[in-house]
Each structure stands twice: as C-alpha cells, then as structure tokens.
Amino acid sequence: MNTRAGSFLWNLRQFSTLVPTGRTVRPYPSGFCRPKIAYSNWNPRKLLSNFDNKMKSSIRYLFQDTLIFKSGGDGFQTKGISTATVLTFDRLLCPRRLSFNSKHFVSDNGLKKNFHHEPSNEDVLTKRTKPTPINYRKLSQECNSLSDVLDIFSKAPTFPSSNYFSAMWTIAKRMSDDQKRFEKQLMFNHPVFSQLCEQIMREAKIMHYDNLLFSLHAVVKLGVPQNTLLVQTLLRVVQMKALKELDRFSVLNSQHMFAVLAAMNHCSIILLNECSKIVTSNIHGCPFKILISILQSCRDLQYFNMDLFKGIADYVATTFDIWKLKKVLFLLILFENFGFRPVSLMDLFMKKAADEPGFLNVKSLVSILHVYSSLNHFDKCWTHEFLEVMASALTGSLHHISSENLLNAVYSFCLMNHFPLAPINQLLQKDIIHDLLTSGDVERDVHKLHVVAACLKLDDVPCHKDTHLVLPRLPSMPLHPRAKVAEVLSSLLGEGRFSKSVWLPHNYYVDFEIRMDANRSQVLPFSDVDMVTSATDIQRVAVLCVPRSMYCLDSTHPRGFLAMKMRHLKVMGFHVIVVNNWEMEKLEMKDAVTFLKTKIYSPEALSTADINLQSTC
Template sequence: MEQSRNVDALQAGIWILVEQQIPKISDVFMLQSLMKCIGKDAPISLKRKIENKILKELDRFSSSDAQQTFSALAAMNYCSFPILNACSNKIIENIYHTPFEESIRVLRSCSILQYHNVALCSAMANYVTSGIFMWNTDEITPLLSVFEDLGFRAVELMDIFAEKVTNDPELLDLKAILIVLRAYSRLNHVPKCQNEFLESLSNALNMYLPRISNVDLLKAVFSFCTLGYLPQPALNQLLQEDILNELLTSDGIKKEQNNMMLHYVNVCLELDSPSSFTKPAAVFIKKSSLRLVYGFPEVQEALLKLLGDESMFQQNIELPYDYKIDFKIKMDADRKKVLPVTEADDLADDLDVQRLAVLCGHISDFCVGTSHPQGMLAMKIRHLKALGYHVILVHYHKFKTLKKEEAIKWLKGKIYSAEAFHGSCVNLQDNC
C-alpha cells in the first residue's frame, strides 16, 4: 500500500499487536514468518524484543531453522551477531546436508546484512570445492557472485574453477562470463593458470561481441583491465567513437560509472599495454578528481617518530592518471637513507633517488579476513610501480591495533632495505 496517515496508523497498530504476542509464540516457523512480515521499517525496540525471543529458542533450532533465520533477519534488515553467529555454527556443523540453493540464500542474506563470517564462507566454499566436478556452471557462478559481494576470496575453489573454464570455455554463456570476470577482478584473484584462463575468457567473450550491449562490453573490458589483461578484440570494439559517445552520454549515475570505468581502461592502456599493442584513437573524458581525503594519524605519527621530521615525507600527493598516495618518501638508491623533501626535489631527475609510496587501505579495500588487496587497490599498486614507485601497503584497520613501538618497527622494516634494517620485523599480516 502507498504511504499515508491511515497506512502509517495501521502499521503502528500491527507492530503493537506483534509486540504483545511475542512472549506467547513458541513455534519457530511462526516467529520467522512474523519477522518477514514486520519488515525493515519496524521500530528497533520491536526488533530487539524479537531478537531476545530468538536467543531463548536457539538451543532447539535445527539446521533448517538456522538457515531460515538468516532470511528472516535480512527481511528485517537487522544484523544480530549473537543470532547469526549461533546459526552459522549450526549450519557449519551440517554443511554437507544443506541444500545448495539454501546455501546461496544464506550467503545473500549475509550480504544484505553486511555480516562477514569467514568460517561460514570457508565451509561453503570447501563443500563445493570437494565436489567441484559434480556442480555445473550455473550453480557455481551464483556462488562466486555472492562471494564477490561479501568480499570473500575462496582461493582453492577459484583456482579449480579457473582450470575447469580454461579447459572448456564454452561452458560459460555471456551472463556467466560477466559474473566470472567481475568476481575474479574485484577479488583480485590470479589463478595458477592466469594467462590461459584470461585468454580463454577473452576468446569466449569474442563470440558474443556482435550482440553484446555496450554497457556489458565496458564492464567486461574493465574487469579484464583490472586484472592487467588487455583483450584486444573487445577493446577495439569498445573504443569505437559511436560506442564511446553512447556510454558517455548516459544519464545520471550510469554516466558517472561509465566515465569511471573508461578512465581506468585508458590508464591501463597507457601503463599496462605492451609496445606491440595498437591503441585505437579514442577520446576519454577525464575522471573527476573530486574525492574524500582521509587522514591516517597513526601512520603519520609512526612516520614522524621514525623519520624524525615532517620534511622527510609528504602527505596526500596527487599523481598523474588521477591517482593519489597517502604518504610519499624519497630515498637514496640503496634505500639506506631518507632524503629531505627539498633535497629530494632537487634530485628529482636523478636515477639514484628512489620514490616510496605509502598507501593506507581501509578494511573494505581488502578481501574479508585477509590482507589481500581487492581489485581496484591491486590495480593502483601495479600502476604506481609502473610510475616508478616502491609501494608500501598498510592495512590501516590492522595497523591501528599495533602498539606504537610495533608500528614504528613494521614501517622501518618496509621503508629501509634489508641490508639497512637489522632485527626482526613485526608482521602486519599475522599480527593484525
């Protein structure tokens, strides 16, 4: 029903009735149905009373009850960690008896709720991996898609699936190709058979080029480029003037998204392209340089303590191709001595000067539960290296958990060469 005063009053009345009936409900299915009915707009006080009721009933939940609870919480848009954690454990215990379709629904609910449980995702990935040749492509691609939404990188599954696709690329239709490309590029997963895998995907895509939409073509090329691979037939088609004009004259947010993807395709052509690659003539609208500037005080403080002076590093440096680095340091070629900014600037063209880029990644820039950078950050690192920088990647969320002395020691080990730095170095990957 459309919103009105009468509808609002009726809805409020239903919520009051539901609240009164909660203590009397003993049937789990009825409780879950009620959660789906009251929806995401229910007052938080009502959601908490339902949460408390479920917590009291958890001991008698079956695996099926646990699965359905995910959907019910997603319908309410209420992320209850005590309930979700308990239900996850119940599902993990019975993972090999969980219907595959229900597993997908559980993971989609996790995505809606922004609930990232590495143990649950790993159990589901291992379940599918253990019988990979029993599953068809139409079953695996939705799983890869929801893992991508969650930022979870199922390494073994993605390696084996890549090998399967490489051996028989005709398994994939256009929809599956786009899903696979997006998942592997966003999660920055480079399978063992990387070149053969990407070449197989490119050849599979070529068959659909005569009838692919321009937007899907752009998405596919953008995904390939994110992984550092340039699919020439698809690129040649994308860079035709009429196609570019259509993509860049879309309305609203689509135009902005298309502009962003085309910008990075252009950057990849400039920085990743081998000399033998013939670049079609194309005009790109420059991506807007307007962006939020984040501060990283813990990293700044550690650098100041380590280097002794603010003149030894620079912050928020704008680079060509619309890239930005959080901290810039210049050193001698052997990376034994940090040079003051003024001195380093005087030697800007000297090959004996080495430039370091300190990048601070937020938790959303990394795959869940790891320090593995996702696709956009990995592409930026690759391009900074092409621009002559040595890149130091800081997982900022983990860095903040280090004691000051550990943070300084970790940065020291990353900045100075092995010969210049002696002593054990804190491992940010393990300790954060």
C-alpha cells in the first residue's frame, strides 16, 4: 500500500459521522472575499509560528448569518456575532493588504520573492521569540474546560489551530452530558471562538492532512453544524486532497475508500467510480469481509454501480464452493437492498439450499424467502424443490416461531404463488391474528395480511377459498394518475373511453382502465358497456404506470409485488399493460401515442388494414 495514501485513509477512517457534501454550500457573506493564497517551497508547519501581535484590526466576522445555529443533539444555541477583533497574520496569509517596498515583490502568480534582504534586529528577535507549536495532548492535560483552551489560544495563537479543537474535544469526552452541554455553550459564546474558526479556515489548504482530518472530526463532534461554512470548507479540502492521492491508491486503498466515505456519509461519485473500477478488476482473492464492507458502504451511501455489483456476484458464483451458505446469504440480503438480482448466484444458492437444508434456522429461512420473493427469482429446474424444502423447514419450526416471522414467511410464499398448508393454517389462528393486529408494526402487518387474504381468494388454493379474514382497512393513499399518460390516452382514444384511478377488489389500484371488445380491436365507451349482453364480449384493460423501483435494478424483471399484482389482475379478467414512467416522460407526444397504440390494440387488430382505429392526432 502506498504509504502516503494509506496514512491518509487510515486517519480518515477514524471518523464516524461527518457531513454529506452533495449539498450546495452557502456563498460567502457579503463583504468577505476569500483570499487566494499561493505558497513557495517552505515548511507549512512553521509558516504560522510568527505572528505580529502588535497589529490588530477589526474585521467582519466570517460566520455572519452562517454560524447562528441550534444544535439538535445538545440543545444549546449560539449568539449572532457580527464583528470580532482578531490578530493579523503574516502578509503571506493575508494578501489583501500587501504593499510593495524595496525588499518585497509580489509576482503575477502571487508568490512572494525577497530581494537584497538582510536580517534586522527585529527579525532576529522575532525568530528567537516565536511561539512553539502546542501539543494538543499536553494542552488537554493542562486545561480543565473548553474555555481554558480558548483562553490560551487568545494569548498566543500557534499553528496548527487543529490542536486547539482536538484538545477541546479530548476534554469534552471526559465530561458528563450535562457538563458537556454547558461547556459547549460557553465555547460558542467565548469572544475568541470566532477567531479560532477563521484561523483554521485560513490554514486548511496548507495544513498537514492528519491535522486537517483531526480538526474536521473535532469540529463536528463539538457540535458545529454540518451545513456551516467552517465544516464545509474543511470537508472540501479533505476531499477535492483525496482526489490528488487517487492515482497512488493501491487495491487495498480502493477497497477501504468505500468505508471511509460511508463513515463521512459523503457519496463522492468520482472517488467511488474510480475505486469501483480498481476493486472490480482485482476482485479475485478479495476477502469476503471486504466484499461485505464494500456493499454495506454502498448501501449506506445509496451508491448503485452495476459493474461493481456484477463483478462481486460473478466472483462469488465462480468460487461458490469455498463459501459457507450463511456468508452467501448475507451477500444476497445486501444485493436485495439494492434491488439487484444476481441470477447465476441465486440459482447456485437455490440448488445448494435444496440439497443441504441443515443450515436453515428461522432467521435464515425468513431471510431467504424474503430475498427470493422480493426479487421474484425462479429457476426452472429447482424452484419447486427449493420451495418444498423451505416449506418443510418452516413447518418444522412452527412450535417456536414468532407471529411476526410466521407472517413474513407466509407473505413471501404468497408472493411466489406457493401455499404450504400448515404454516397458513397456523397464521390464520385467531390468537395469531390478534397478536399481529395489536403489537409491532401494525400498519405493515395489516398490509401483509391483506396480501395473504387476496392470494387465498384469487390464486389456486382450493382449501382456503372460503377463508374470510376481518381486517382493518388500509389507509387511503393520495392518487396521482400520470398526467402525460392521461393526455396520450385522450389523444389516442378520445374522452369518455377510459377511466382514471380505479380501485378494484382486494385493495388493488390501477391508473387507467379501458374496455374493449373481446378481440381488442376497438375501444368501447363506458356508456355502451352496459348494453353488451355477455361479459365475454368485453375485455377489460388495466394500465399500470410504474416507477423504476418496481423492477429489479437495471432490468425489466418485475419485483415480487408487481409480479403478484399482474398475476391477480389477469385472474380478475384484465389484460395488463405496464407503462414505465421514466420511459414515457422521455417520449415525444407522437411517439408516446404510437407506443400506447401498440400496447392497447391486439397485434391482429393493428395488422388489419380495414380496422377503423381512432385518430392519433
């Protein structure tokens, strides 16, 4: 591992909760211009050791309208401060007031050059008396409060200012919650706190990255809000540094970067994409715990990279025999969180689970059923045997399974159109139903019970056709039919020839309903439907407008609930048309009309020239 990149990552990984920086950072307050600072080859650790303590000026406080906040965690609030008296730094750090003289010259690129400079008595005196950088451990031992640290800073500020923040956080960790809350309030009200904040922002770009990272950690832990300019500035400098080190990252660096960014709660697409390429191209031999850590970090960051997911899934499928089934199951659970369906890996797991059911306990059983039902995964050769093994294992666990786990397992079986009698009979017991309706997440359980009841009525379950569950009504959801689809249907069919926002039995909802003749060659106005003597002369058409989340990731494979809904609508006599919202929004009106026409009318009707189709204008 590259030593410098590895050190950077090691320090960055120590932090647990920092700010996502995808948000727009607030602009600098009016009247404040951030100085452009350029440096030649000198030691940054010694740059700020010499301060001109004699010169003081009153400047506009950096955090005007920005550092007025209230902490959600500790309940303290700062006061708005408009100005603060601060010490003036070396002119190299404050180029706003640079002046020309015979000894100094500022070139076009902002670098300061010396000409014919001879040390004066004042220079020698300054060099002898410059303050020594203070050690934050020593400082935290000598001080008993956060205000004590700020008092020391006010007497002789030294570089780097990260030591003061680190010392204050070290002291705060020793305090009780009440004392910590009180001390933080005093810290924010301290007259030099604003000066310390401004100084650390000035030092950020030249500060050693270890000190920079510790500063960022301490600032956030001390309660400075994450949307302030202070935190955002420190975080940006820590990033835009990570990017500079990216070309030096080893494979191990890239693997750990996911956990680093997750700890910061920052989804840097550039860093993640580059690290994903390195991880994927070097996947063989990667420890399983690293694979799990990468996927957990992607989940926390809501980062979806199909090449990365496929690379991990294909690697585990290729080396399937060396992994324990419980480890592979953990991987599949993470994949399900993304909606990603690794077909080959799930086929292998299905076969192995059917052959070796001994590893199944209630927890793993419920998890397996959830993954396979959610991703709607079936294998032609192994699905029936797999479901039978799962049902047998569930039946053997009925004497000690909880009501919640029993409902989850039966719900998953119902999504997959499989109905083991013993688990269903136990679920329908009055005491189990009462338990589910009075404890836990009642709204979620009621929804699942409604699904189970619909499956027992509509699917091929002859033993339970007469089952009647008395369940609370589901809360009504706001209905927002897709405006563009409605416009297209109006253009294609005309008004009065389709219905919007239709509720059906078993709590099913369709965006639009169309009624056609049995051959789907012409659309029937709703007013004429009642005149048709036989129901067999009518074909009901359900138009479902669905988002991406209803499909498996980066595919058109419907997930479990959508697949079940389509199955049930067909049982209820509907021809089902699925319209993908994101695709429809991209189409021009003419193309959208053509697309829906081919979906609505039967192929035979479209190919017959003498069929009088509606105008598409």
